[in-house]
Each structure stands twice: as C-alpha cells, then as structure tokens.
Amino acid sequence: MSEILEAVVRGAAGDELAGMPLPESYRAAFVRRDDVAMFEGVPSQEKDPRTSLHVGEVPLPELAPDEAYVAVMASAINFNTVWTSIFEPLPTFAFLDRLGRESEWGARHALDHHVVGSDVAGVVLRTGSLVRNWRPGDKVTVHCNHVDDQDPTAHDDSMLANNQRIWGFETNFGGLADITVVKANQLMPKPAHLTWEEAAVNALCNSTAYRMLVSHNGAPVTQGDRVLVWGATGGLGSFAVQYVLNAGATPIGVVSSPEKAELLRDLGVEAVIDRRAKGYRFWKDEHTQDESEWRRFGKDIRDLVGEDPDIVFEHPGRQTMGASVFACKRAGTVVTCAATSGYMIEYDNRHLWMKLKTIKGSHFANYREAWDANRLVCEGKILPPLSAVYPLEEVGEAAYQVHHNLHEGKIGVLCLAPSEGLGIDDPALRARVGEDRITLFRRHGA
Numbered sequence: 001m002s003e004i005l006e007a008v009v010r011g012a013a014g015d016e017l018a019g020m021p022l023p024e025s026y027r028a029a030f031v032r033r034d035d036v037a038m039f040e041g042v043p044s045q046e047k048d049p050r051t052s053l054h055v056g057e058v059p060l061p062e063l064a065p066d067e068a069y070v071a072v073m074a075s076a077i078n079f080n081t082v083w084t085s086i087f088e089p090l091p092t093f094a095f096l097d098r099l100g101r102e103s104e105w106g107a108r109h110a111l112d113h114h115v116v117g118s119d120v121a122g123v124v125l126r127t128g129s130l131v132r133n134w135r136p137g138d139k140v141t142v143h144c145n146h147v148d149d150q151d152p153t154a155h156d157d158s159m160l161a162n163n164q165r166i167w168g169f170e171t172n173f174g175g176l177a178d179i180t181v182v183k184a185n186q187l188m189p190k191p192a193h194l195t196w197e198e199a200a201v202n203a204l205c206n207s208t209a210y211r212m213l214v215s216h217n218g219a220p221v222t223q224g225d226r227v228l229v230w231g232a233t234g235g236l237g238s239f240a241v242q243y244v245l246n247a248g249a250t251p252i253g254v255v256s257s258p259e260k261a262e263l264l265r266d267l268g269v270e271a272v273i274d275r276r277a278k279g280y281r282f283w284k285d286e287h288t289q290d291e292s293e294w295r296r297f298g299k300d301i302r303d304l305v306g307e308d309p310d311i312v313f314e315h316p317g318r319q320t321m322g323a324s325v326f327a328c329k330r331a332g333t334v335v336t337c338a339a340t341s342g343y344m345i346e347y348d349n350r351h352l353w354m355k356l357k358t359i360k361g362s363h364f365a366n367y368r369e370a371w372d373a374n375r376l377v378c379e380g381k382i383l384p385p386l387s388a389v390y391p392l393e394e395v396g397e398a399a400y401q402v403h404h405n406l407h408e409g410k411i412g413v414l415c416l417a418p419s420e421g422l423g424i425d426d427p428a429l430r431a432r433v434g435e436d437r438i439t440l441f442r443r444h445g446a
C-alpha cells in the first residue's frame with residue numbers, strides 16, 4: 001500500500017496528507033471492455049458478477065480543478081454495480097465513451113476498464129484548484145449525482161441537467177476502490193456516529209428514497225398517508241419505510257420471507273405482506289396479467305390498513321406495476337425509480353385515468369436533496385441498513401448476493417478500512433441513537 005494510504009489508515013492529519021505524494025496506481029474493482037460479450041446468450045440470472053468483476057491495480061487519473069481524490073475506507077454494493085457487471089441492459093462503456101467525447105477532462109473516463117461503485121465513506125486526499133469547501137483530511141460520504149455546473153439546464157434541479165450522470169455507473173473512477181475521483185459538489189460530511197461501513201451504505205439509496213417520498217420533486221408523504229413499499233427490507237425500501245414512519249404515516253411493507261417480515265416489524269412496520277407466502281401471480285403467463293390477483297393483493301392491503309395506499313413506492317417494474325397502479329388509491333400516486341424485473345411496463349390504463357391516479361418518475365436526487373437526506377443520517381434520524389460486509393477482494397460475491405436477492409438492506413465493502421467497527425468519532429451520539437437500532441440489520445443478517 002502507498003505511503004499516503006497507510007497514513008490515511010492510521011488517521012494522519014490533513015496537513016500531513018496534503019504534503020505526501022500520490023501513488024501512480026491504486027486497487028480497484030472494474031469490468032473490462034474486452035469482456036462485454038462474455039455472457040451472450042446466458043439468461044440474466046445466470047450472468048455471474050464473480051466472473052466479470054476484477055480487482056487489481058489501475059492507473060490514477062489526473063485531477064480536474066473541480067474534483068477531489070477521496071481515499072475510500074468503505075464502499076457499498078448498489079444494484080447499478082450488478083447491472084454493470086452483467087452488462088445489462090447495455091454495457092456501461094457506451095456511457096464512458098459519450099462522456100469521453102464531451103470535454104478534455106471527460107476524455108479521461110473512456111478507458112478499457114470501468115471502475116464501478118456509487119457509494120463511499122472516506123477521507124479527502126487532495127482537492128483541485130477550484131474546490132473551496134473541502135480540505136485534505138475531511139471525512140466524507142459521496143453522493144452519486146455527477147453534474148457539470150456550467151450547463152444551464154443544471155441550475156433549476158440538477159437531476160434535470162442534460163448531462164446528468166451517475167458516478168461509478170455512467171462515469172469511471174467509482175467508489176469500489178482504494179481511491180476515487182469525485183466532483184467537489186458530490187461531497188457531504190460523514191455521519192460522525194457511524195463506522196466507515198455503516199456510513200458508506202446510505203448516500204445512493206437514502207437520497208433516492210428521500211426525493212421520492214420527502215422532496216417536492218417526488219410524491220411527498222403526509223401524516224396519515226398509507227404508503228405501499230415494495231422490497232421493504234431492500235436497499236431502497238429500507239430507507240423508504242423509515243421516511244414513511246418519520247412522517248407519521250403508515251407503511252405497508254412487501255417482502256418475500258418470514259425473516260424479512262420479522263426484520264421489518266423490528267424496524268417498526270406493523271403492516272407487512274410476505275408476497276411469497278401469499279403466492280400472488282400477477283402474470284398468468286409472460287404476456288397476460290391477472291386482474292383477480294391484483295384484487296386479492298388490494299384486499300390484503302385494505303385488510304391490513306383499512307384503505308388503499310395514497311402512495312405506492314415502485315421499483316420492481318414489470319412484475320408489479322400492473323398491481324401497483326391497480327392498488328393505488330383514487331387520485332393517489334405511484335412513484336417509480338426503477339424496473340428490476342423488466343422495464344417494458346404494462347398496466348390497465350382504465351384504472352389510472354378513471355381514478356385520476358398519477359405515475360411519477362423519479363431518479364436519484366439533486367445535491368440539496370442528497371445533503372438533506374445525509375443530514376438526517378448525521379442526526380441519527382435515518383438508520384443505516386447495513387446487513388453484511390465483504391472485503392473489496394470479494395466484491396464479486398457481494399454483487400452476486402444482491403443480484404440474487406440473497407441480502408437484506410445494504411451490503412458494505414471494506415476498502416482501506418482494515419476491519420469493521422472503525423471510524424466512530426461521536427460515541428455519545430451513537431449511544432443516544434442506540435447501538436441496537438444502528439446495528440439492527442447487521443445483527444439480523446449475521
């Protein structure tokens with residue numbers, strides 16, 4: 001390990017880090033351009049991230065004036081790393097090549113390897129000449145909205161920017177590595193009461209759930225609302241149910257096992273549906289949906305909470321969208337940010353227009369939203385749903401777990417952090433928030 005990274009691990013001060021040379025290369029998890037055809041003809045479920053994700057040394061790119069190098073103590077698996085590693089719905093090298101054509105600095109990204117990862121907790125190593133608010137030694141988390149602030153379309157809501165990208169998915173030099181390159185406007189303070197791995201698992205999914213359920217850009221929850229949350233112990237869902245509870249509303253959490261149902265109840269969710277135990281078959285076959293199954297699902301929700309849901313938190317996509325649109329309350333909103341089970345969506349439009357429902361698209365979060373969502377983590381009002389931790393060398397296995405829905409909440413990945421449990425700077429706040437609450441998912445997953 002290079003001298004400067006060793007210094008980070010032993011907790012050296014920022015001034016010391018600032019005076020130390022940077023390494024020419026660093027350890028990172030990446031996919032290779034040469035591999036993009038490796039799974040041709042293989043069904044999605046059998047495409048194995050363990051064979052496509054490599055861990056090795058890659059050259060350190062030059063730093064642009066508005067960027068920072070961050071030494072990564074811990075990172076996390078997001079579903080986008082699964083998409084990149086199975087080359088679906090398309091290889092991410094096309095994104096890197098497009099960025100490469102945009103500018104001189106963008107050209108650094110168009111390489112034959114793609115360093116993946118869109119979450120980080122770590123330490124600022126160096127900042128570019130335009131960076132004002134951050135210094136070497138600052139402990140940070142990183143949100144994944146990569147936006148060029150010279151683009152006028154970025155100045156209302158940066159998620160509307162023409163060149164908005166997700167760092168570590170649509171850009172190179174992502175977070176599953178010992179060093180990452182980020183724009184300064186992706187940096188946020190690390191929650192002082194959390195370990196590195198607890199701090200690393202929040203930014204992407206927490207900010208996404210915040211925009212969907214708290215921000216005026218999504219479908220903000222009001223007290224008393226009923227909110228149906230698919231995948232309620234998954235990456236997004238485990239934050240979504242916390243926002244619904246914090247808002248004085250009632251989550252109806254859908255999960256697929258008794259263990260997940262128990263975890264959800266421990267989190268404070270009383271209305272829980274185990275979709276596997278219920279055996280819903282929303283699709284009779286690949287092409288035909290079954291309205292009687294939507295009705296059975298809707299009745300189960302009403303039996304639990306008395307009414308149809310005001311808001312449906314959607315992301316499974318093709319398998320569930322028909323049921324989501326049907327079950328949503330008259331004039332309610334289905335807010336969607338994804339389509340894990342297929343993006344060619346089908347629903348009965350009569351249930352939408354006759355009952356004046358809305359489908360609202362949402363995607364990640366702007367800096368303001370990510371910052372506010374991070375502040376709630378910093379204050380202990382949103383808990384990190386960390387359930388398991390892998391070393392960077394086993395990143396393929398960690399991605400495999402998420403690909404096959406074998407996990408709960410979020411999976412953390414240790415990069416420079418030599419072990420779990422390090423990085424807590426505010427033990428008093430940790431005690432106030434409650435060790436049991438902070439480690440709920442980890443204890444359940446262990």
Ligand code: NAP
Binds near residue numbers: 079204235260315405
């Ligand atoms: P995750 O941790 O895998 O959780 C998703 C959960 O959805 C699973 O745990 C599963 O829960 C449930 N699920 C999966 N397939 C389902 C199906 N066919 N029917 C019903 N439920 C199903 O993933 P995540 O991090 O929450 O991400 C979910 C999706 O959102 C991914 O496609 C991801 O790429 C996307 N995403 C988008 C954004 C954005 O900004 N647009 C941000 C984050 C994530 P049960 O098995 O317990 O029901």
